[in-house]
Amino acid sequence: MYLTQSLHQAIQLFPDRTMTVCGGRTRTTTQVADRVARLAGALQDLGVRQGDRVGILSLNSDRYHEYFYATWWTGAVAHPINIRWSPSEIAYALNDSGTEVLFVDDSFAPLVPQLHDKCRQLRTVVHCGDAPTLEDLLGYEDLVDAATPVPDLRCGGDALALLLYTGGTTGLPKGVMISHRSLSASLLGSVLINEAVERGGVTLTTAPLFHVAALLSWIAQNVMGGTQVFLPAFTPAGFLEAVQNHRVTTCILVPVMVQMLCDHPNFDTYDLSSLTHVTYGGAASSETLLQQAIKAFPQAGFTQGYGMTETGVLTMLVADDHRTGGPKLRSVGRATPTVELAVLAPDGHELPPGQVGEIATRGDHVMLGYWNRPEQTTEALRDGWMHTGDAGRLDEDGYLFIVDRLKDMIVSGGENVYSAEVENALAAHPAVASCAVIGVPDERWGERVHAVIVLRPGHTAAAEEIRTHTKSLIAGYKAPRTVEFVDDLPTSAAGKILKRDLRGARSGSS
Structure with a gap:
């Protein structure tokens, strides 16, 4: 497949259909x-x-x-x-x-x-x-x-x-x-199992197009025919107005965007009935936020996508999974039809279901390599697998559960603490709008679990209250030993929390 093919087909099938909307154009x-x-x-x-x-x-x-x-x-x-x-x-x-x-x-x-x-x-x-x-x-x-x-x-x-x-x-x-070929394979795998993109539908592109998730969403609607509505950047009001005015059918969001929409004071005044599907991903999403989003968009199906720039979409937790609910909601779904997925031990052998290791993948969806970086290419693409640097486990049904970025795992007092698990517990506190968990140097523990929290407007919480809440949900040794409240968290343009910035600013903490 060549990526201009969708335009040629659209010329043949839908020559007079509106293809792009941007501002007044x-x-x-x-x-x-x-x-x-x-x-x-x-x-x-x-x-x-x-x-x-x-x-x-x-x-x-x-x-x-x-x-x-x-x-x-x-x-x-x-x-x-x-x-x-x-x-x-x-x-x-x-x-x-x-x-x-x-x-x-x-x-x-x-x-x-x-x-x-x-x-x-x-x-x-x-x-x-x-x-x-x-x-x-x-x-x-x-x-x-x-x-x-x-x-x-x-x-x-x-x-x-x-x-x-x-x-x-x-x-x-x-x-x-x-x-x-890589983009086409990733696209094919996601479209085969994801009902997000309708033939002749309307996609709202608000996530930045230099990010592979937004780009794949854009390509998917092009392949299916339809209309692209572009927003220069995400704002809650701009998003809600665009959905209402252009009868948007699908969009892709990152969790921070979902949170901002759910918290918007005038959310209920907009007609969002055209929105039939929301794809989310790009960062960890708590179960609390997911349930809030499903309630806010009752007419929409939800799909979570997991992948990376080097691989495109690897797994999807599709709309039926969200409707079924249960423990699978804590997963990122199953591999798309074009993806081979495995969880590997440090020595490279495949681990059985239930065991945590490094997530790896192979297939046409994988990158060609890193530009002018042969050594790093060899390190990432070794033994036939693309090594993601993410830690996870597969269950007996093939659902993938992300445990953490390998580099984000905290080793405190000899115990492995996965920040995603702690963040999920923190997010269940009613006063927590967003959070990040990192390891900071500690003379006694080597590293200690440190939580950086943004509170919801009008809410207050004390550090010990947060710790007590967390211990009610997960093991005590995983609870943050220290808690910090901030006005906002550093994020990338794709909406991911930049933990390296948080670590850098706190590397001297003790």
Whole structure:
């Protein structure tokens, strides 16, 4: 499969259907296809050739949609960049990837002089925003208007389609190389068992498109035909208004977004009846929050997805699992049909159900490797398996239970404490809005369990109250020995709590 295939099918089947909605702009499939072919022609005129990396630093928009298609139309590699990064981190990814052409929107156009100073190979920057184009930048609409449409090269298979940079233990991001085949296999596996994407439905894209989960959701709706509604960034009010106004049928959210929606004071005033499915993932979600979300969206089916940038979607806890309830709700579901999954011991042998080990996977969905990182590629892709770095166990029915990131496991007094289990207990306290559990240095215990908590508006709680509550749900040695209350937790653009930031700020604690 090649990733522009969905656009060709949409031209044939739904030429006059609205394909993209962004702010006050709506465009039909025919209009989008013409613009994509023209933008691809403009890229070729700018010297972009097959295999070249084309970057984008932008909030979500309909032009982001066109950028992906046009880049693949020319056989080039899409390189979406994390919008939360500093200029130095952005420059590192541009330099490491050898990106020569970059799209920026209004939010990031002011960074271009800094990027030119740090990235000598960056020869062309295209402004894809709505404000007047700054000097020395090329205007997106000017390029599209002036270009001649070109034929689609229809690259697919193992050709590199996507370069996504993700954090690493070295502190430097790693470029994850994802092929057309990898994305297609991940997409196929999820669509086969997930009822989230309706044929001709309406997907609301509010999670950032440089994140693989949002990208796969976007591709899924394209393959099924339908309409993409883009929000530049998530806000509870913006999300609720978009669902109501555009009759959105499906969306993807991370737990922090779900919490913000459930806490919105005017939630009940919106008509959300069109929303038939919510996919969530990207971070651990407590059972308490899940039940709250199911109550808030009674007409919607819920699906949890688990995976990583290097693998795409690995498992899904589908809507029927949520309806059934029970202990399986604490799992992340079962492997999709295109995924082989195992739990491995340190020596590499597969563990039986019930035993905790490292989650590993193999199949066409796995990345090609890390860009210019042969040693780290060999470390991750060894013995035929992609090693995820996550600890988990499978039950007798094949449901996967995430225990922790291996590096997030806390060893306190010789006992292994898995932070996800503690966080789930903390989240059940009525005053806790969000939380993170980390290990901090301790002279007596080696590490001690430390909880960082954000309280719900209008609620109060004392540290000892939190500890007592936690001990009522899990073993006493797992309860946090120290508790810290903060106004907010550091999160990535994908909504994951950045535990490395929490650890770094508290590494001297005792």
